[in-house]
Amino acid sequence: MKSLLILILVVVLVGENVYIYMYPETFCQEVKEKGDDLLNGLKSKTKDVINSEVETKVDSILPTN
Numbered sequence: 001m002k003s004l005l006i007l008i009l010v011v012v013l014v015g016e017n018v019y020i021y022m023y024p025e026t027f028c029q030e031v032k033e034k035g036d037d038l039l040n041g042l043k044s045k046t047k048d049v050i051n052s053e054v055e056t057k058v059d060s061i062l063p064t065n
Contacts, residue, residue, distance in 0.1 A: 019027065
């Protein structure tokens, strides 16, 4: 049973490395797209947080009528 698990892990690792070796452009493009999506998500969340903080500070500074 232990040897079967080791064999499965070896096959998975070798298969992934063969894919990367045979299609490096595709793999690199996928990694770049995932990174870009993550970066864009972080940028939009950061913008939202900063905008809400700025609005809160401005509202507290401005005198009310």
